[in-house]
Amino acid sequence: MQTVELIQEARRQAEICNACRYCEGYCSVFPAMHAGRAFSDGDITQLANLCHNCRGCYYACQYTAPHEFELNLPKALAEVRRDSWEAYAWPQPLARRFHTHGGAIALALALGFAVIFWALRALGGSGEGFYAALSHNAMVAIFLPAFLLPLVSLSVGMARYWRAVDGEPIRLAHLKQAFGMAAKMKNLAAGHGDGCNFEDEDRFSHARRFAHQAVMYGFLLCFASTSVGTVLHYAFDMPAPYPLWSLPKLLGVPGGVLLTAGCIWMAALKLRADRSLDDEGAFGGSIAFILLLGFVGLTGLALYALGSSALMPALLAVHLGAVLTFFLLTPFTKMAHGFYRLLALIRDAQRT
Amino acid sequence: MTEAYDLAVIGGGNAALCAAMTAAEAGARVVILETAPKAYRGGNSRHTRNFRCMHGGPLGPLVEDYSEEEYFADLMKVTGGKTDAHLARLAIRSSEECLPWMQERGVRFQPSLSGTLSLARTNAFFMGGGKSLVNAYYRTAEALGVEVLYEASVTHLELEGDRITRVDYTHEGRAHSMRPKSVVVASGGFQADIDWLTRAWGPAARNFLIRGTPYNRGVVLADLLEQGVESIGDADQCHAVAIDGRAPKYDGGIVTRLDCVPFSIVVNKNGERFYDEGEDVWPKRYAIWGRLVAAQPDQVGHVIIDSKSLNLFMPSVFPPLKADSLEELAGMMGLPPDKLRETVDAFNAACGDTSAFHPTELDGVATTGLVPPKTNWARPISEPPFYGYSLRTGVTFTYLGLKVDETAQCRTAEGPVRNLWAAGETMAGSILGQGYLAGFGMTIGTVFGRIAGREAAAHANR
Numbered sequence: 001m002q003t004v005e006l007i008q009e010a011r012r013q014a015e016i017c018n019a020c021r022y023c024e025g026y027c028s029v030f031p032a033m034h035a036g037r038a039f040s041d042g043d044i045t046q047l048a049n050l051c052h053n054c055r056g057c058y059y060a061c062q063y064t065a066p067h068e069f070e071l072n073l074p075k076a077l078a079e080v081r082r083d084s085w086e087a088y089a090w091p092q093p094l095a096r097r098f099h100t101h102g103g104a105i106a107l108a109l110a111l112g113f114a115v116i117f118w119a120l121r122a123l124g125g126s127g128e129g130f131y132a133a134l135s136h137n138a139m140v141a142i143f144l145p146a147f148l149l150p151l152v153s154l155s156v157g158m159a160r161y162w163r164a165v166d167g168e169p170i171r172l173a174h175l176k177q178a179f180g181m182a183a184k185m186k187n188l189a190a191g192h193g194d195g196c197n198f199e200d201e202d203r204f205s206h207a208r209r210f211a212h213q214a215v216m217y218g219f220l221l222c223f224a225s226t227s228v229g230t231v232l233h234y235a236f237d238m239p240a241p242y243p244l245w246s247l248p249k250l251l252g253v254p255g256g257v258l259l260t261a262g263c264i265w266m267a268a269l270k271l272r273a274d275r276s277l278d279d280e281g282a283f284g285g286s287i288a289f290i291l292l293l294g295f296v297g298l299t300g301l302a303l304y305a306l307g308s309s310a311l312m313p314a315l316l317a318v319h320l321g322a323v324l325t326f327f328l329l330t331p332f333t334k335m336a337h338g339f340y341r342l343l344a345l346i347r348d349a350q351r352t
Numbered sequence: 353m354t355e356a357y358d359l360a361v362i363g364g365g366n367a368a369l370c371a372a373m374t375a376a377e378a379g380a381r382v383v384i385l386e387t388a389p390k391a392y393r394g395g396n397s398r399h400t401r402n403f404r405c406m407h408g409g410p411l412g413p414l415v416e417d418y419s420e421e422e423y424f425a426d427l428m429k430v431t432g433g434k435t436d437a438h439l440a441r442l443a444i445r446s447s448e449e450c451l452p453w454m455q456e457r458g459v460r461f462q463p464s465l466s467g468t469l470s471l472a473r474t475n476a477f478f479m480g481g482g483k484s485l486v487n488a489y490y491r492t493a494e495a496l497g498v499e500v501l502y503e504a505s506v507t508h509l510e511l512e513g514d515r516i517t518r519v520d521y522t523h524e525g526r527a528h529s530m531r532p533k534s535v536v537v538a539s540g541g542f543q544a545d546i547d548w549l550t551r552a553w554g555p556a557a558r559n560f561l562i563r564g565t566p567y568n569r570g571v572v573l574a575d576l577l578e579q580g581v582e583s584i585g586d587a588d589q590c591h592a593v594a595i596d597g598r599a600p601k602y603d604g605g606i607v608t609r610l611d612c613v614p615f616s617i618v619v620n621k622n623g624e625r626f627y628d629e630g631e632d633v634w635p636k637r638y639a640i641w642g643r644l645v646a647a648q649p650d651q652v653g654h655v656i657i658d659s660k661s662l663n664l665f666m667p668s669v670f671p672p673l674k675a676d677s678l679e680e681l682a683g684m685m686g687l688p689p690d691k692l693r694e695t696v697d698a699f700n701a702a703c704g705d706t707s708a709f710h711p712t713e714l715d716g717v718a719t720t721g722l723v724p725p726k727t728n729w730a731r732p733i734s735e736p737p738f739y740g741y742s743l744r745t746g747v748t749f750t751y752l753g754l755k756v757d758e759t760a761q762c763r764t765a766e767g768p769v770r771n772l773w774a775a776g777e778t779m780a781g782s783i784l785g786q787g788y789l790a791g792f793g794m795t796i797g798t799v800f801g802r803i804a805g806r807e808a809a810a811h812a813n814r
Contacts, residue, residue: 019607019669022401022481025462034466037667059487060480062398062605066391192460192479202487 002041002080002087010044010076016069023057025191028181028348029077030057035351046165048080049344052187054196054208055277078279085336088164090156098332100281102288105325105333109292112325115142116317129241130303133313134320136239142320146327153331154339161343168350177352178345185209185216199272208269214262215290216338218297221255241307249304256301263294282334289334296322357383357499358812359805360519360532362506362572363539364388365395366482366794367776369489370801371536371808373457376496378809383532384493385504385521387539388567392603393486393502395540396564396749396777396793399605400482401465402475403454403798404791405447412451413461416473420444423474427789430639434785442758443783443792446799451476454798458488467611467666470635475791481606482794506572509535511579514770533771534808537762538801540777541750542570543590544602549747552587559651561595563746566602573778576754580764581772585751585781591788592642597652597742598670610741611665613641614729615711616655617699618743620648623682623691625699630728632714634665639788646745653743654685656696658735664711672739681738698722700732749793751781760804771811773804 014033017023024030029050036043055074063069082099089095097104116134123138125131131139161167181187188196188209195206229248232238242248267290275283299319306315330336361372364386372382386393406423407414423444427435455461462479464472471477478485494500501523510518516535521528542548544566549557577583599608611634618629627644631637645653656678675681678696682689702722709717709731718727754762754774762772776797783796 015667016607016669018667019609020481020605021465021467022478022606024465025477025479031466037663056480056484060484062481062483062603063607064391067603068600190479191462194460202484203491 002045003083006076006079006083007041007044010048010073010080011039013071013073013076014039014044014047016063016071017057017073020063022062023060026056026060027052027054027187027190028345032348032351042164042166044080045084045161046344046347048077048084049161049340050187050348051077051081052185052196052341053078053278054188054190054198056190056197056204058277059197059202072277074277075279078282081337081340082279082282084161084164085157085340088157088160089331089336090153090160094332098289098329099285099334102284105285105288105292105329108329109295109322109325112328113318113321115324116321120313120317127239129307130312130316131239133316136233139320142324143327146324150327150330154336157331157336158339158343161340162347165344165347167343167347170346170350174346174349177349178342181345182342185213188212199269201274207265211262211265211269214258215266215293216262218255218258218260218262219293221251222259222297222300223255225249225252225255252300253304256297256304259297260294260301263290263297266290267294286334289329292322292326292329292333293335296326357381357530357532359383359534359536359808360385360530361536361538362519363395363537363776363778364393364500364502365397365538365540365776365797366400366485366489367778367797367801367804368395368536368538369486369493370798371538371773371775371805372493372498373489373496374802374805375534375536375809375812376493376498378806378813380534380809380812382493382498383530384498384500385506385519386500386502387505388502388565390502392565392567393490394483394565395568397486397797398481398483399564399603400478400485400794401606402471402477402791403447403451403794404475404789405451405795406444407448407451411448411476412455413463413476414451414473418474423447426474427792430787430789431785432787434787436783439756439758439783443795443799446802447795450795450798450802453802454485457492459485460488470633471790506539508575509537509572509579509772511576511581511764511769514764514767516769516772533812535772536760536804536808537572537576537754537772537774537778538776538797538804539572540565540568540570541590541753541780542573543568543747543750545569548574548587549750552750552752553646556646556651559744560592560646561599561604561608561744561746562602563593563595563599563604563608563748564602568749568777570750573753576762576772581769582755582763582765583752583781584755584779585753585785587750587752589751589781589786591639591748591751591784591793592646592745593638593748594641594645594653594743595746596668596670597744599744599746604746607669608746609638609666610655610668610743612655612657612661612668612741613637613743615661615664615731616657617696617726617733618653618655619687619692619695621650621652621654621687623688623695625695625724626653628724628727630718630726630730632728633712635790641743642745642747645743651745654687655741655743656681656692656733657739658733659737659739660731660735662739668741672741674737674739676736676738678733678738681740685740685742696733699726699730700734703730703732706731748788749777749780751784751786753777753781754779756782756800758803759807760800761807771808773808775800775804
């Protein structure tokens with residue numbers, strides 16, 4: 001169940017926005033909001049997931065505190081947004097832990113390390129390179145479920161979201177528009193293209209947009225690298241390790257660099273930003289998640305650099321432990337936002 | 353006070369910022385004395401949304417063209433000819449070069465907002481509204497070296513002969529003075545001083561709402577008028593509109609507007625109609641309704657619509673009262689139920705064929721034999737549930753202000769005050785004798801702010 005008070009507060013604010021409309025040009029939230037006169041719980045949830053927390057509307061707003069209307073739309077929507085991820089997550093016992101508790105993520109990471117170290121000892125290796133430390137079959141036995149289970153979990157949550165926002169059958173045009181918006185992160189550029197107001201009050205900058213793009217494209221490159229490796233292994237009988245001038249490395253190395261640097265940049269921006277314009281309760285969880293993701297990238301790079309040294313088995317355990325934790329927590333951490341954001345963009349494409 | 357300033361700008365809204373930036377770009381050392389705290393900086397500009405702009409062809413967000421003659425004619429229509437044609441044409445002609453100037457200083461425009469398509473040709477909308485314009489200007493001004501003091505309230509300008517020799521102000525609870533070479537007054541009207549408004553309007557003014565900043569109390573205006581600086585405009589003239597009666601006393605801004613009057617009947621507290629609700633489209637009538645409501649007992653009007661009209665106007669910030677019968681609605685609104693029923697019955701009986709009803713055009717669907725008539729959009733109030741809003745007079749800004757010439761310079765009976773200029777609402781009465789044209793306040797502020805800044809810097813550099 002979503003939290004009624006959070007939706008009610010966002011609705012109160014949206015009704016004031018709908019009578020004003022000054023922010024119409026900033027992002028996708030306002031045209032979507034101004035299309036209606038009354039807001040159902042599903043409408044508010046959809047608006048919340050469309051919002052990228054760029055804060056342009058907050059600094060432009062004539063009704064922020066100390067004004068008695070006390071508008072803080074970025075915060076109100078951020079709270080509804082996180083609450084919606086928690087409400088739609090499956091299984092529920094894990095839903096309300098990790099968004100708000102950075103410590104829980106750290107603990108999960110420690111558990112991830114422990115599992116891999118145990119696997120290294122108990123299952124052992126067979127083969128060349130990394131497989132000398134942990135056999136390919138053991139890796140598959142651990143990571144296939146660790147990859148598939150979160151996907152099942154996410155699809156349950158996403159189906160729930162789609163029902164809540166009255167989603168319609170998806171057509172190619174919707175996907176094209178939504179993926180186009182996500183690829184350019186247009187909602188972080190604002191209607192004027194000057195960027196958002198994140199790290200320095202009302203100054204517009206592209207810092208957060210570029211940092212986020214580094215993280216997203218870095219992650220996608222790393223993911224592509226792993227996928228290509230899997231195809232090479234099974235379809236072409238070309239197991240790892242791969243040389244530098246191979247597809248997995250050409251994707252993975254720049255991906256790792258982008259992911260690591262992007263996460264560091266993102267965390268730095270988040271530390272400078274005004275927390276009162278965001279879901280303050282989720283600050284710890286979201287910083288911990290960014291650091292975890294950056295750690296995955298960094299240890300991946302380290303493993304590449306030192307893969308043939310004596311440090312390899314320990315580094316492998318640390319990297320795989322981080323990857324394992326990252327995968328398993330995907331439906332329950334900030335990582336989930338990417339999936340819900342995409343759905344929100346698709347739903348928005350259906351409106352226009 | 354150790355800093356020696358060339359120019360002190362009094363006020364922190366659009367006109368003040370335009371003056372400060374222009375003077376700083378000309379090399380002047382400028383300080384802005386803004387009486388509001390930082391969160392409320394920008395005066396009424398923070399509530400604005402657009403800039404009426406002449407243009408010979410598509411310009412920025414503006415489509416087609418808008419000539420000087422058409423602009424001037426639009427102005428004359430609303431002021432009934434009570435306009436200084438020379439200054440008005442100066443503002444209109446200069447507006448075209450202002451738009452790119454504003455963009456260069458960080459203002460961003462957006463296409464005409466939903467619900468405002470009628471202004472797409474004439475008014476350039478600020479992305480995010482007036483506060484984002486104010487934010488951009490403060491950033492630009494500070495980058496130019498302009499110093500900004502918030503919560504700095506000017507209490508007195510010392511006029512000796514033909515010069516202002518001293519500026520007295522309080523800042524952080526202490527009294528200070530400075531002796532800048534030039535002074536620009538851009539601190540708005542006096543509408544937030546309810547006592548002054550009451551002297552001008554009578555006791556009715558106690559029931560007025562102030563749509564904008566509570567900081568425009570006319571302190572500097574009163575101080576200068578007392579010392580013989582020439583004024584212009586009548587104290588009871590202002591830009592006042594009819595707004596939602598539940599709006600906050602101050603600072604309600606744009607969201608308190610109600611667009612439903614053309615689809616309604618409006619009665620006073622005795623349940624009687626008092627004016628043609630369908631005389632023209634609302635953007636052309638909301639300003640006169642401010643005065644109409646002010647003339648009613650207790651300065652209140654009550655808008656009654658029925659369910660078929662609910663979705664014909666922009667959503668209101670506060671939901672309307674809702675009842676299944678007119679008598680129940682009258683009870684909720686404090687109106688005499690029998691009288692309201694009688695008024696509605698008489699109105700409904702006077703309605704004729706409504707098949708030509710068109711919500712966005714003058715449709716000529718009128719009453720017959722009713723006084724006062726409703727000349728457009730006259731449809732019976734007959735389909736429950738019924739909805740009610742209260743209307744009150746919302747003052748935007750007063751027109752009694754400082755008389756200026758085409759260089760924005762102030763004067764006394766003896767002649768010009770050599771180092772005193774005025775810009776924005778505090779001198780808008782020099783151009784607007786009565787009535788108001790949407791977006792023209794920002795035009796006056798920008799054009800005369802730039803002129804005042806240029807002149808003040810030239811004087812200081814002399």
